[in-house]
Amino acid sequence: MNEAPGRREPADATTVRPPMRDALVGAAFQLFLERGYEETTVDDIVALAGVGRRSFFRYFPSKEDVVFPDHERCLADMTAFLDEEADVQDPVQRVCDAARLVLRMYAENPTFSVQRYRLTKKVPGLRAYELSVVWRYERALAEYLRRRSTEARADTLRADVVAAAVVAAHNNALRSWLRSDGTKDAEAAVDQALGYVQNTFGSTSSAPAPAEPARTGAEDVVVVVSRRGAPMWRVVQEIESAFARD
Amino acid sequence: MNEAPGRREPADATTVRPPMRDALVGAAFQLFLERGYEETTVDDIVALAGVGRRSFFRYFPSKEDVVFPDHERCLADMTAFLDEEADVQDPVQRVCDAARLVLRMYAENPTFSVQRYRLTKKVPGLRAYELSVVWRYERALAEYLRRRSTEARADTLRADVVAAAVVAAHNNALRSWLRSDGTKDAEAAVDQALGYVQNTFGSTSSAPAPAEPARTGAEDVVVVVSRRGAPMWRVVQEIESAFARD
Incomplete structure (x- = not known):
């Protein structure tokens, strides 16, 4: 996962850095x-770069993709990182570390990242593109957390909520760094943000499990786990639904 | 906020339901x-509805917008709800209630919602549209939480994380309901999902503040084991005494 700064080839490329890209x-x-973005055509880009249109489309499916040249690579890196056979004690820690790969990609090229941030704020189509990329990161994290848990409904809920929390914390730190024009310490900002999520949901946290009552093997017994601070109506509701279940 | 089922006019319309829309x-x-979506043109739609093109574009800026006719209204409802002068004890509870407005919009028209869900899964452009709507809901919730907190950096982090958690929990419940073809109890599903977020971040939760050390969980959890056939008063008594214990 320790990629050299500045490497930006697509995930399926060879390890040689393609200068044309x-x-x-x-x-x-x-x-x-x-x-301006809208006023620039692919023809303008290839003319300035001194290459043909086909070369452009070999690397980028569309003009939008050239704005985000590193995300496919980073998504592939993240997936590989999560698929690694590692002795993971705390899956929440693992997804936080996976999110750090994205931050690192931005932090490797501060000038480029800040320019893109300003561009993306101005062009709604690029904002939509970015949201779809963020959604793919979030799904990768949630899928990992789901795989690490049993198939219970409550666990898919927890996986989705934790993945969203990790992405939101990461993006909060990233935006704060981008707004500083890349002058702040990006690693420190993301450590603080992800630390909050880790404290809330990680293995050493006091996070309550989703309110699905855990059942023991015996049919006639219901086990309800609840936080001490939970309101009584909530607990009663929980028990009633547990009793009502077949 | 108690809008009649089936009302689908835009936020700026009169209260008369426009049949043409x-x-x-x-x-x-x-x-x-x-x-299929791609194969249908606006001309096809207006021909079938027996109206002119201008009528279409009076209600919908584009073909994509007709797929999501209720979101602008729902976003306006949500903003109004969050802007209300209410004696809010727990801002997390408030944003959970705001998210319930979205669920209600879907649940009011199960057939329509399920059809759209299937359509959106098949058409990437609609998926991107939906992501941008979800992002606007999330920003509305985060902005509210930021307003309710001081301007400290840690509070903007918490606002972003809680808003993302609320949206993720809501969407988990919504998807589960949509996958059941609208047959499940949508309210129960969203109550369970948002209850988890509420227990994690709400005013009665033991959630750590950002950048504060996590508390230990030992004294915060109550486990109650009961026979399924036990009378409810007996179970409640049991829990009350467990909660009262130090």
Whole structure:
């Protein structure tokens, strides 16, 4: 996972860094900043980079993709990291570490990341693209957490909530760093943000389990686990639904 | 906030339900189901509804918008609900209640909601549209939580994380209901899901503040074991005495 700073080839590329791809990204951003995103065509980009249209589309399916040249690679890195056979004591810690890979990708190229942040805020289509990428990161984290748990309904709920919390904390730190024009300490910001999630949901936290009553093997016994601070109506509701279940 | 079931006019409309708008939605979905979304044009929709193109665009900026005719209204309802001068003891409870407005919108029209769910899964453009709507709900909740807190960095982090957790829990319940073809009890599903978030972050929870050390969980959890056939008063008594214990 320790990729060298500045590497930006797609996940399926060889380990040789393709200079043409970098040249296309550089030309695209030069034009986006000079003329605006909407006003720049793929033809403009390839003309400035001195390559043909086919070269562009070999690397990027669309003009939007050249704005986010590293996400596919980072998603692949994240998936590989989560698939690793590791002795994971705390899955929440693991998904926090997976999120750090995304932060690192941004922090490796502060100037580029800040330029893109400003561009994305101005162009609704790019914002939508970014949301769909964020959603894929979140799904990767949630899928991992689901695999690490049993198939109970309550566990899919917990997986979804924890994954969303991790992504929200990561993005809070990332935005704070981008707004500082990349001058703040990105690692410190994300450590603090993910530390909060870790404290709330991690294995050493006091997080309550989702309110699905755990059942013992015997049919006639119901076990309800509840936080001491829970309101009584909530506990009664929980028990009533547990009793009502077949 | 108690809107009558089936009302689907935009936020800025009068309280009279516009039949033409409903007719356009009905015609659009009939065609989407028969021919597919991509294969249906706005011209096809207005021809079936027996109205002109201008009528379509009076209600919907684009073909995508006719797929989600209620979200603008629901976003406006949510914002109004959060802006209400209410004696709010627990802002987390308040954002959970705000999320329930979205669930109610879906639950009011099960057939329509299930059809749209299937359609959205098949069309990437609609999925992206939906993500941008979800993001707007999440921002509305986070903005409310930020307003309710001081301006400290840790509070913006907490607001973002709680808003994301509420949205994730809501969507977990919503998807579970949609996958049941709208046959499950939507309210019960969302109560269970939001109850988890409430227990984790609400004012009666033991959730740690950001960047504070996590508390130990030992004294915060009560386990009650009861026979399924036990009378409810007996169970409640048992829990009350367990909660009272130090």
